[in-house]
Every structure is written in C-alpha cells, then in structure tokens.
Amino acid sequence: MARGLLVAGTTSDAGKSLVTAGLCRWLARRGVRVAPFKAQNMSNNSMVCADGAEIGRAQWVQAVAARAVPEAAMNPVLLKPGSDRRSHVVLMGRPFGELQAGEWATGRKVLAQKAFEAFEDLASRYDVVVAEGAGSPAEINLREGDYVNMGLARAVDLPVVVVGDIDRGGVFAAMYGTLALLDEADQAHVRGWVVNKFRGDLGLLQPGLRMLEDRTGRPVLGVLPFLHDVWLDSEDALAIAGWSGGGGGAGDAGRAAGATLSVAVVRFPRVSNATDVDALAAEPGVDVRVTADPDVVAGADLVVLPGTRATLSDLAWLRERGLADAVLARAAAGRPVLGICGGYQMLAEVIEDCAAVESASTTTVPGLGLLPTRVTFAPEKLLGTPRGEWRGQExxxxxIHHGSATLRPEAAGVSPFLDGWSRGAVHGTTWHGAFESDGFRRAFLTEVAQRAGVAWVPQTAAPGFAARREAMLDRLADAVEEHLDTAALGALMGLDG
Structure with missing residues (x-):
C-alpha cells in the first residue's frame, strides 16, 4: 500500500479541496514531506508552474499548503471544458488534444495510465500523497473508466475517507447511499467519514453519527465546523465561498476608511481563471459582484471582463445580453474597464481565428473596438510566468492563452499596461494573477477610485494577499488538528505516532 489517502466526497463542492489542503498543511507542519494529487481535474481555473506546466489551480494551492513545489505530476490530467460536449485535454502539464462527450467512458485509457504513473512517481519522492477525488465516487455510470476516485484507490491501494457537506442537508443519506452503490471491492477501501460545514450544537448531531457508524461499519473521523472567511482557489468558476455574492473582502476596516469601491465581474458562460479577481475581493473596502446584469455593469466603479475558454462565443453572448453596450457606454464616458486574457482579447478591433482554434471553422469577427489591437489565435498555447512592473510596482x-494581440501601427493615445495596453480608462492584459501583487493591486485600484470619484484609499497596513492565503491554510490545518481524529488519519496514511 502506498503511504497516502484519497479524499472523496458525496458530491461536488462537498469540501474535498479544502480538506485536502488542510491535511497537506497539517502534515507539512509536522515535518512530513507531503504532496497533493488529483488524477483528473475538470476545471477552467488553472495555474502555470515554474517549469511551464499547466495544472489545476486547486492543486497548485494544495502544493502551497504542503510547502511543496507545484508540478505537473500533482494534476496529471486537466480537462478544460470548451463546450457542453467537448473538453480540451492537458496531459502532464501540456496540451494533448480534445475529449468528446461520447468518448468519456472509453477514450481515457492512456490518461488513466499516465495518472497512475504520476501518482507512483510522487509516492517515490514524498512521504505521503494526499489525493483528492472528483465529484462523487458513486457515479456508477462512469465507474468502468474511472481513475480519479475508486479506480485510483484500487489501482494504487489507497484508503478512502468520504467528506459530506451537512450544510446542504441530507448528509447521512448521501454517505450511506455512497457506500451502498459501490461494489464490495470498492467498499473495502472506504475507511471513514468526515462531516463538513457543521453549524450548531454538536450534541444534537451525535445520535446520527453513531447510527451512521453502526449501519456502515465505518467510523466518523470528525466534524469540521463551517469556516467563515476561508476560501480556496475554486475548480468551479466564480464559486469561491469567501466572496462570491459580493463584499467578501470589504470588511469593517475598509468601510471605516471611506467609501466602498464597487467592482462588477462579468459572468461569462465559459469563464476561466476567475481566481484573478479573488485578490480584488480580498482588498478592504472593495465590493466584488459577479453578474450578467447590464445595469450592474453600468453602475459599478470598475467592470472586469475576465478570462474565458471560448472568447468568440462569449463575446457573442456579451452582445446578446446587452452587456457589450453597457461596457461600450462606460468606456465612452471615461469609466474604468479592465479585460484579462480572453476579456482583453474582446476589447480588440478584430479577432481572427484562422486556425479554427476556438471555432468550428475559420472565422474573423469584430471585437468591441475599445483598444486598437488585432487578436490572432494560433494552435500553440503560450504558457509562462512573466514578471514586470507598472507605476513603479513589481x-x-x-x-495561458492561444490568442495574441498586436497593436495597430498608427494607433495613438495608448500606453503599455503590463503585457497589454491602456487607452483612457480601458486596460487590457493577458497576465493572470497580477492582482496578487499587493503594490500593483493597490496602485491600480487607487487610480480606478480617482477616476470614479470614490473616496477609497488602500489600507496598506492590511495583510497582503499571499499572507491572507497562508493564514487561511493555517486555519484549515488548525481545524484538522482540533476537529478530526488525526491519530486515526495518520494510521490510515501509514504514519507512525
């Protein structure tokens, strides 16, 4: 048996990513060399490692929690949905082709083999590997081709703990039903339960926990409380619990200092790397709202067009919903607009997909025309970890992009903005994650506030974004130590003492 653990869940968003991150930080604080792992991640939120490999954003953060260097083996298969029936495949950090819906059960044997090899590689270099499952292990219609849940547990002989979200209700039925739907060989790997997001009197829950243990023959390894103000870079676009819905980062300190700065983030159907705006939302006095409402876009102090996995179709959607008109009116009035990656590409005069990278056939369409650029899509994906400066801030x-923007030669009134351009109050860049740089974020928002006539000022004494992430990871580890049976978990992972 490999020294490790598989953290499965009764549903998507049950808390697998958070529990995995908490376990990684708890083990790292004990001096254990631990690596996170997810055999297959389906997400448009990704990250570029130092060596240029692309992995799921959640696994990158879990590596930070583990105090390990993020690498492709931690997320060997990344599926990036391009439509409801097609996903782009990233294998060991590099583009690998596409997977159609009809190939879901049969077309993944090579992916499974690479995933198992990646796990074994990590297991040979780390003391423990904490693997995160995907969705539910009881997706019985997909079991034959599964290599991320019980298929992984069987292949590398991992014990499994199942996390259930009690805040949604029905957690006991979900746990019991998960076990009941598995065959006997899969059931043998399920070793315990973790209840997540509990609020209230634990004494009232105890009878149910005892009945669950009696009926399943597996122990409840702990009950984690609902942790407020804890977020984790989400696999699901714009579903970050710490701030989605607006105002997650404003706090009393920001309101005491002056007016709140409002930011509207457009919710594209195929939004990607939406974690770019986490740092904006974490800034005191900044209220971030995710929206598809033209009136909200029109009224905000700053509107953000985030990244997207389908620039052309999401641009068409922007026009159909009346959002494009709201963005154009803002720009005409000199009110701030920011485009990031796909959102930046939409600001161009022309978008050209002659290689049919995003489209079913070659096509050229007009952009919003707010920046004098021409975007061209190429088959080769550009991956990197650039550094730069703006207004003296590092x-x-x-x-991560296929499209490149070229400035029209005779263009006037533009100035550099990171790797992109600004004209008036319109800014665009392909760089993701730039707002995690505290000085740049605060300088940019100060300029936005001045243009918007809002009396917002940055709270420079407030913790920076990286410090907030570290504090969050330590809070998760504290919760693991306080509320879970760490002795039992350590024994399951093959650790002594």
Whole structure:
C-alpha cells in the first residue's frame, strides 16, 4: 500500500479541496514531506508552474499548503471544458488534444495510465500523497473508466475517507447511499467519514453519527465546523465561498476608511481563471459582484471582463445580453474597464481565428473596438510566468492563452499596461494573477477610485494577499488538528505516532 489517502466526497463542492489542503498543511507542519494529487481535474481555473506546466489551480494551492513545489505530476490530467460536449485535454502539464462527450467512458485509457504513473512517481519522492477525488465516487455510470476516485484507490491501494457537506442537508443519506452503490471491492477501501460545514450544537448531531457508524461499519473521523472567511482557489468558476455574492473582502476596516469601491465581474458562460479577481475581493473596502446584469455593469466603479475558454462565443453572448453596450457606454464616458486574457482579447478591433482554434471553422469577427489591437489565435498555447512592473510596482503573473494581440501601427493615445495596453480608462492584459501583487493591486485600484470619484484609499497596513492565503491554510490545518481524529488519519496514511 502506498503511504497516502484519497479524499472523496458525496458530491461536488462537498469540501474535498479544502480538506485536502488542510491535511497537506497539517502534515507539512509536522515535518512530513507531503504532496497533493488529483488524477483528473475538470476545471477552467488553472495555474502555470515554474517549469511551464499547466495544472489545476486547486492543486497548485494544495502544493502551497504542503510547502511543496507545484508540478505537473500533482494534476496529471486537466480537462478544460470548451463546450457542453467537448473538453480540451492537458496531459502532464501540456496540451494533448480534445475529449468528446461520447468518448468519456472509453477514450481515457492512456490518461488513466499516465495518472497512475504520476501518482507512483510522487509516492517515490514524498512521504505521503494526499489525493483528492472528483465529484462523487458513486457515479456508477462512469465507474468502468474511472481513475480519479475508486479506480485510483484500487489501482494504487489507497484508503478512502468520504467528506459530506451537512450544510446542504441530507448528509447521512448521501454517505450511506455512497457506500451502498459501490461494489464490495470498492467498499473495502472506504475507511471513514468526515462531516463538513457543521453549524450548531454538536450534541444534537451525535445520535446520527453513531447510527451512521453502526449501519456502515465505518467510523466518523470528525466534524469540521463551517469556516467563515476561508476560501480556496475554486475548480468551479466564480464559486469561491469567501466572496462570491459580493463584499467578501470589504470588511469593517475598509468601510471605516471611506467609501466602498464597487467592482462588477462579468459572468461569462465559459469563464476561466476567475481566481484573478479573488485578490480584488480580498482588498478592504472593495465590493466584488459577479453578474450578467447590464445595469450592474453600468453602475459599478470598475467592470472586469475576465478570462474565458471560448472568447468568440462569449463575446457573442456579451452582445446578446446587452452587456457589450453597457461596457461600450462606460468606456465612452471615461469609466474604468479592465479585460484579462480572453476579456482583453474582446476589447480588440478584430479577432481572427484562422486556425479554427476556438471555432468550428475559420472565422474573423469584430471585437468591441475599445483598444486598437488585432487578436490572432494560433494552435500553440503560450504558457509562462512573466514578471514586470507598472507605476513603479513589481508584478508577478502567469499566462495561458492561444490568442495574441498586436497593436495597430498608427494607433495613438495608448500606453503599455503590463503585457497589454491602456487607452483612457480601458486596460487590457493577458497576465493572470497580477492582482496578487499587493503594490500593483493597490496602485491600480487607487487610480480606478480617482477616476470614479470614490473616496477609497488602500489600507496598506492590511495583510497582503499571499499572507491572507497562508493564514487561511493555517486555519484549515488548525481545524484538522482540533476537529478530526488525526491519530486515526495518520494510521490510515501509514504514519507512525
């Protein structure tokens, strides 16, 4: 048996990513060399490692929690949905082709083999590997081709703990039903339960926990409380619990200092790397709202067009919903607009996909015309971790894109903005993650506030974004130590003492 653990869940968003991150930080604080792992991640939120490999954003953060260097083996298969029936495949950090819906059960044997090899590689270099499952292990219609849940557990002989979200209700039925739907060989790997997001009197829950243990023959390894103000870079676009819905980062300190700065983030159907705006939302006095409402876009102090996995179709959607008109009106009035990656590409005069990278056939369409650029899509994906500066502030970032923007030669009234351009109050860049650079974020928002006539000022004494992430990871580890049976978990992972 490999020294490790598989953290499965009764549903998507049950808390697998958070529990995995908490376990990684708890083990790292004990001096254990631990690596996170997810055999297959389906997400448009990704990150570029130092060696240029692309992995899921959640696994990158889990590596930070583990105090390990993020690498492709931690997320060997990344599926990036391009439509409801097609996903782009990233294998060991590099583009590998596409997977159609009809190939879901049969077309993944090579992916499974690479995933198992990646796990074994990590297991040979780390003391423990904490693997995160995907969705539910009881997706019985997909079991034959599964290599991320019980298929992984069987292949590398991992014990499994199942996390259930009690805040949604029905957690006991979900746990019991998960076990009941598995065959006997899969059931043998399920070793315990973790209840997540509990609020209230634990005494009232105890009878149910005892009945669950009696009926399943597996122990409840702990009950984690609902942790407020804890977020984790999400696999699901714009579903970050710490701030989605607006105002997650404003706090009393920001309101005491002056007016709140409002930011509207357009919710594209195929939004990607939406974690770019986490740092904006974490800034005191900044209220971030995710929206598809033209009136909200029109009224905000800053509107953000985030990244997207389908620039052309999401641009068409922007026009159909009346959002494009709201963005154009803002720009005409000199009110701030920011485009990031796909959102930046939409600001161009022309978008050309002659290689049919995003489209079913070659096509050229007009952009919003707010920046004098021409975007061209190429088959080769550009990946990197660039560094730069703006207004004297250092910026670190990462880039993941097929489209490149070229400035029209005779263009006037433009100035550099990171790797992109600004004209008036319109800014565009392909760089993701730039707003995690505290000085740059605060300088940019100060300029936005001045243009918007809002009396917002940055709270320079407030913790920076990286410090907030570290504090969050330590809070998760504290919760693991306080509320879970760490002795039992350590024994499951093959650790002594």
């Amino acid at each position: 910026v670190t970032a990462y880039e």
